[in-house]
Amino acid sequence: MLFIKGPHVRFRNILITVFLVFIFFYTTRYSQQRQRGAILVDLDEDVDVGDGDVSPEEEYLERLIDTHRLTKKTKWQAWRIQPSERDEEESSMTDVHVNFESQAQRVIDVWEPSRADLHAAKMLALPIRRGARIEETDASDFLFGISTSYERVADRDWAVFRAWQRWLTKGKKRSNGAGLVLMLDRATDEQQYKVDQMLRDAGIDAYITTTDEPLSKAWRYYELVRILKTYSATLAASGQRKRWYGIVEDTVFFPGLSYLRARLAAYDPSEPLYIGLPSERLDWHEDGDGITTSGGGAVLLTREAVAAITELPCLEVDDLEPELPLRPRKWDALLKECLKKHAGLDIHVVPGLYSPGDAAAAAPGALSVASHEAGVRPLVLHDCQDRYRLDVGMAHLVADVCGEACFMQRYVFRDDWVLVNGVSISQYPDGLAPAHGHGYRYSKHDDDGGDDGRQGVEPLAWTGRRSVWRLLDSAAAVDGTVWQAYLNSGGRRRMAPGSDGPDEMDSVIVLIWGNKPR
Known part of the structure; x- marks a missing residue:
């Protein structure tokens, strides 16, 4: 029997061709999306x-x-x-x-x-x-000292305490190895016992002490360094030798101690070192005025630096608590000046964000954004709960699912939506685009040398x-x-x-x- 190819056959071939093109387009698009993640x-x-x-x-x-x-x-x-x-x-x-x-x-x-x-x-x-999971964190090299008050710890439904739980444990009431010396300002025995019990129940290795009389913040932090020196000797006798001693304010938050430990690998902890961890706030201004920074509230010391501080002559009570100071200086500024003058120690800085220093290059119309919305992986955060009303302990909870590095990761969608994870x-x-040629820069290296490996921290320009x-x-x-x-x-x-x-x-x-x- 003879078969004749009619119009319906050609139409069928066209449909098959269209179908194959669709399949090819779909699989190619799916493959591209999969590669992009x-x-x-x-x-x-x-x-x-x-x-x-x-x-x-x-x-x-x-x-x-x-x-x-x-x-x-x-x-x-x-x-x-x-x-x-x-x-x-x-x-x-x-x-x-x-x-x-x-x-x-x-x-x-x-x-x-x-x-x-x-x-x-x-x-x-x-x-x-890609980064460490919360349960993989090893922070046994660190001993932190914090001076605060009971009222401050209990404020806002124990927000400060809940933040400590995030960066001082592996979750599930397990310590990540970091130690804590907590100085409570004029706390009662009952308050001290309550905080101590809460820390233990959370899995935080802590030693608590209190002050008996009003002291300036600078003097309290000097006392804190002295206690760290004594307490670390006790820990070393039991086999817990610490390499890094952090003096931090109660508003400081470390999103990932594994990340901090990796950044400190370039330093020799056997040397006397004083390292600043400025928590910066970088703002783009719509009028092009550039970048402003603020920092402080967190320093790291080696064992040799801690030993030197307790012997310094400029850290006497009369110097730390002058009569009727017009503008009291911050404790970290006093410590920096004293170490420079009497011990010859310069401060090293491990930046979490890097400013290119070209304020005039700020792009008009660029996104006015604090560092917690810049999209870079933060090394340390400061005053998030006070300045931005961000409950950082609650915000960081997502790291339990996606790891330390995904916290505050910035996702830009095709239709001009932006997710800053946890923020x-x-x-x-009306549209959104990177402000190419302008913006923040992020460096994985400290200011003491190393290569010039920097990665773009792209601001987002928009109108409307x-x-x-x-x-x-x-x-x-x-x-x-x-x-x-x-x-x-x-x-x-x-x-x-x-x-x-x-x-x-x-x-x-x-x-x-x-x-x-x-």
């Missing part, structure tokens, strides 16, 4: 969890309602985030190559929400910086509008996932439960880190 996946839409049960999203909303006041009508968006570790050169900006608005926010009634509206219907695999989510409706969602809440679930809630309230007034209120509403974006795709 960003993959967008639609999750199972079945949200039935059984009669009488609540979904994880419903449970988390209840937590937010109990802890924070939300408007009755609230915009809601939830994502599942799967961290995907990859080897690449560290950068301040991770380009995701997908759209954040791949799913739209839905308006929910917080008192009678729809389970389907709350459901996280998409999963996004995000690339994370903020921002939308730039910016909407910001700040971290509101973070919590760990029993399955190991970490839930983050970012809030944009726009300064609008809160509505009482059950009231209709104005048309304005809060907006909440929930990121669920670490759950396996369903």
Whole structure:
């Protein structure tokens, strides 16, 4: 039988060709996304969890309602985030190559929400910086000294204490080897006992002492150095020999002691060294005025430097507590000057951020941003809870899922959304682009030499509008996932439960880190 090729055969061939081109395009795009580490996946839409049960999203909303006041009508968006570790050169900006608005926010009634509206219907695999896991941290080389007060430690639901838990343990009430000498200013026996018990229950190796009378901050920190010298000798006798002695303020936070230890590998701890760890705040100004920096509050000493400090003549009570000082000097400035003058020790600086020094090159319109939104991996943070109202202990919780290095990692989406992990989510409706040729620079090396290996810390230039969602809440679930809630309230007034209120509403974006795709 003779077969004749008609128009329907040619049409079928065209369809096959189109299908093959589509498959090729899709697989190529998927491969590119996989190499970049960003993959967008639609999750199972079945949200039935059984009669009488609540979904994880419903449970988390209840937590937010109990802890924070939300408007009755609230915009809601939830994502599942799967961290995907990859080897690449560290950068301040991770380009995701997908759209954040791949799913739209839905308006929910917080008192009678729809389970389907709350459901996280998409999963996004995000690339994370390669770094140590929390449980792998070995900080046995460090002994830290902190001078504070009981009231300060207990403030804001023990925020300072919760921050110590993050960088002085491996989590799950296990010490990471770091020691702590804590000096409480005029604490009662009951207060001292309570803090001591809390530290022990958290797995923090600590020695607590108190002052009996009012002392200047400078004198308290000098006393702290003296106690560190004596206590370290006791530890050494039991086989716990410390190499680095940190004198830090209670607002100082170390996102990763493994990272700090690696940065200190270039130094010889057997020499008398005084190392500053300035926690910098670098701001881009829209008028192009450039960069301002502030720092201090954290120094590292070797054993030889600690021994030298206790013998210095300029650290006498009369020098540290002059009569009626007009402008009391900070303890670290006094210590730096004294070491330079009487011991010949210059301060070494291990910068967490590096300023190029060309303030005039600041790009007009560049993002006015503090270092905690710059996207670089921070070495040390200071005053986050006071200056930025960032509960850093809560914000750092995501590191349990994705490791120390992913905290504050900056992700830039194709549709001009930016996630700074643990800090903020921002939308730039009128466009966003790197300010090439301008901006911060980040150095992996100290100022004492080494190669000139620097990596760009790219500011983001924009014109027009910016909407910001700040971290509101973070919590760990029993399955190991970490839930983050970012809030944009726009300064609008809160509505009482059950009231209709104005048309304005809060907006909440929930990121669920670490759950396996369903």
